[in-house]
Amino acid sequence: MSVSFHNPDQYMASLRTIIAQGRKRVGLLVGAGAPAGMARADGSRPLIPAVAGLTDLVLKAIEPTYGAQIIGLQNDLENHDIETMLSRIRSLGSVLGTTEVHGLDGGGYRAMADAICVEIGKIVQVRLPGGSTAYGELVSWITGAPRSHAVEIFTTNYDLLFEEALERARAPYFDGFAGAREAFFDPASVSGDQLPSRWTRLWKIHGSLGWKANADGEVVRTGQTDSTHLIFPEHMKYNQTQKAPYAALLDRLRSFLSTEDTLLVSIGFSFADAHITARIDEALAANPAASVFAFQFQKLDKELCAVALASRRSNVSVYARDKAVINGVAAPWRTPGELPTKDWGPIRDSYWAAPPTGGEAEFKLGAIEDFARFFANSQTPQGFEPAPSPEAHPVPAITE
Incomplete structure (x- = not known):
């Protein structure tokens, strides 16, 4: 009886090349598990609870x-x-x-x-700790290379952590609103691509602190931290997302994945939000040239919603602590003893290592801090031209 394995070296080498070059259209999908995996300034966790x-x-x-x-x-x-x-x-x-x-x-x-x-x-009204943070390292990756296409961040979180990280780095971004006193939502700009590619797109698909409904019932951004117009986790969520500005933001997610040669990378997202997962599913069914890489914090048998999507769509890959689903094949991780190159040891350590509490080595990039550090360290040094990007998943699972 044959047994299949996935080699993380092969897939992380491919991903590292893709995210280093700045040529591919790349987006991030960030869920509540991201700030829940971060430390506060005093070292306690979580920054924002799950x-x-x-x-x-x-x-x-x-x-x-x-x-x-x-x-x-x-x-x-x-x-x-x-x-x-x-x-x-x-x-x-x-x-x-x-x-x-x-x-x-x-x-x-x-x-x-x-x-x-x-x-x-x-x-959720928290500030980023001083010094290096996972959000800051993701911004460092975004701004660290000239890009053919803007990085698009889709997040279900209400906090202002990405806004703070982008502003600390003086990195321009667009969140769908324009104006100063009561910034108004501009769906035409959300659906288009007129802004320069160095402007990050930040899409708060469940709303944000600082959003409120004005006297005319329109959602505006105030720049404050109070909140009266968030989609809170409850039974009306689906109905609320059919209204402006949420419908336009979800349409943006679907149109992003409808574009050829697109990669959406998720972190801290369980795929339990049916209205979001349904749009991802629809877009990937219509566009096999798009891919989703889902980095999950738990072991694979706990990530039921992500695995269900990957079982339907071969262009969805799920990377969990102990196993992965890649090209529709669910199999455990196994790292061969030999390094791909003589300098690969520190790179492997960034995604494959024993947990601090001890035990066998496991895949680490489902944790936001390891994930962000991997992305930040993938930047191409000045004057170095990397090899052409390989296909997203050129190598099948190892079968013995």
Whole structure:
């Protein structure tokens, strides 16, 4: 019986060449797992908590006012994460009227939902630590080479970490808004490519701190850190994304992947957001020349949504700690003992090493800090012309 393996050296050598040259159209898809994997200035983690940590912080903050409702809802629900609870709270707020459930009527649950949203906004209002950061290193990679095409960053996160990193580096970017006092959203510029390629495109597909609805109901960017117009994780998410500016931003994701010879690299994104994954799926089905490389933090058997997409689309590759799905083949990693070149040792160490707690070597680039360092270190030295970029996945899995 034959057994297949994937060699990370082969795929990371290919990726390193692609991202070093600045010729290919490359985008990043950044999810909540990215800031959750970063350290604060004092060394504690996370910079912004993922769903479990977010749930604990939000519920603790609203417990003095809504303690009875929290207990009642947790008794009603199988899952107690903030996404599930907010979905139920929104539902109760929309259907109850003056009838009470767990001591609140419809208006009370609407107020509870607003309180949760306020707390979420407070939690994501963080600044980048001083010195080197993962976001800063990604910006260093973006600005470190002349580019034929602008790098496009698609993120579901509400924080302003990318904005801060780009501004620290004095790197120009466009987020779909134009203006100063109340910047307005310009869908024509989002759908076009008139700006210079050195301008990074930053697409906040679930909204951002500083967005609000003005008196006419239009979403504007204020430049502040308060937030009244985010798509919070709840049951209305799909309906909300059909409205401006969210529809235009999601259309941009689909059009980006509809362009030939395009690579979208994801980090910290679980692919559990059905409305985003559906657009990626549709675009890749129509355009086999586009590729998605998904770098996942957990082991492969925990990354169900990413694996499901890769099983349908051979142009989606999933890189997890212990295994990968590449060209539709799920197989464990195995690194051969011999280095591809005599200088490859430090490069291999950047993506393949034993965890700090000990144990067998594993693939590291599902962690944002290792991922960003790999990208930053891929920059081509001045005066050096790299070899032509190979195909994205020229080598099949090893079979024994």
